[in-house]
Amino acid sequence: METLTIHSIELTERDFRKISNLVYDHCGINLHDGKKELVRARLAKRLRLGKFRTFSEYMQNVLEDKTGNELSILIDSLSTNLTSFFREPQHFEFIQNKFLQLLLDRKRKLHNYKIRVWSAGCSSGEEPYSIAIVLLDAIQGRGRWDVKVLATDISTSMLEIAKTGLYDAERVKPVPSLQKQKYLVPHRSNGQKVLEVSRQLRDAVIFSYLNLMNDWPIKGPLDFIFCRNVMIYFDKTTQASLINRFWDLLDSGGILFTGHSESLTGIEHKFKYIQPTIYMKP
The missing domain is CATH 3.40.50.150 (Vaccinia Virus protein VP39)
Structure with missing residues (x-):
């Protein structure tokens, strides 16, 4: 049986556009072309945990989740949460x-x-x-x-x-x-x-x-x-x-x-x- 790894999951241009449009419409985050590899790397971990074989399959799950929980997890995965006390x-x-x-x-x-x-x-x-x-x-x-x-x-x-x-x-x-x-x-x-x-x-x-x-x-x-x-x-x-x-x-x-x-x-x-x-x- 083929093992699904983070590096083996391809993010097609169509799936990247679908993800970037969803994220932009939901919370305004602008995922331009330069962010494609970051999106692939961060969401691939989610795909592996959920045993999704493609990004298309994963996105279908996100869109069908009426609770909004999967969308929140997607946004969390793509957000950078670097902070500290008295930063700047x-x-x-x-x-x-x-x-x-x-x-x-x-x-x-x-x-x-x-x-x-x-x-x-x-x-x-x-x-x-x-x-x-x-x-x-x-x-x-x-x-x-x-x-x-x-x-x-x-x-x-x-x-x-x-x-x-x-x-x-x-x-x-x-x-x-x-x-x-x-x-x-x-x-x-x-x-x-x-x-x-x-x-x-x-x-x-x-x-x-x-x-x-x-x-x-x-x-x-x-x-x-x-x-x-x-x-x-x-x-x-x-x-x-x-x-x-x-x-x-x-x-x-x-x-x-x-x-x-x-x-x-x-x-x-x-x-x-x-x-x-x-x-x-x-």
């Missing part, structure tokens, strides 16, 4: 040193003690927990502030990891030692030593599934939005749509943070450029 530290330095004090002073004058933030594309949770650490540190001892970080992602598997709030020692290395003591609690999980986010940190972050191409059940105004290393997957038309939707949600003076490899160049928008990957709604 210049953003957190900007919040701490240039933005947050002005925001708190302005809100205090308005007797508005709510801080609302969105981490769009939160992956396994390190980003929103990092944001929450910065905010909770800033408001400590300064009265009763209400801090909430909405954290959304299209990957259900990443959201499940994020909700557990459990990270090994290597993952939390970027967290400064003082904040580590305050917000991360030693814990044992499956016999392994890990660190668990504190109750205070957990209460500040709300995780939810969200496809950015669909309606956003989010009420503004938001004080800042992190959408980092997400838009690189989208074409310019989709990027422009997202940027303008972010604008509508942000409060005046609110900030949009994008990823280090992302730029609003070539996109019509109303944001004011502050510095690379940092934009303000005037």
Whole structure:
């Protein structure tokens, strides 16, 4: 009997187009021709597990699955979920040193003690927990502030990891030692030593599934939005749509943070450029 291996499964041009069109229509990810080998390699593992002999057979299964579970697994397989605590530290330095004090002073004058933030594309949770650490540190001892970080992602598997709030020692290395003591609690999980986010940190972050191409059940105004290393997957038309939707949600003076490899160049928008990957709604 012939053994099915990852390398023996061919992805025809027709099947690649079918997959790329489905993914684009569902969540806006643009799988251009240069991604064909990546698609083949990542989905071939799924084919082998499901004992599908061709990509056409696999896609038929995805389309016939009324639960949507197979489509979610397909999207998960094609998404890159690279993240870490305090990744791209210049953003957190900007919040701490240039933005947050002005925001708190302005809100205090308005007797508005709510801080609302969105981490769009939160992956396994390190980003929103990092944001929450910065905010909770800033408001400590300064009265009763209400801090909430909405954290959304299209990957259900990443959201499940994020909700557990459990990270090994290597993952939390970027967290400064003082904040580590305050917000991360030693814990044992499956016999392994890990660190668990504190109750205070957990209460500040709300995780939810969200496809950015669909309606956003989010009420503004938001004080800042992190959408980092997400838009690189989208074409310019989709990027422009997202940027303008972010604008509508942000409060005046609110900030949009994008990823280090992302730029609003070539996109019509109303944001004011502050510095690379940092934009303000005037």
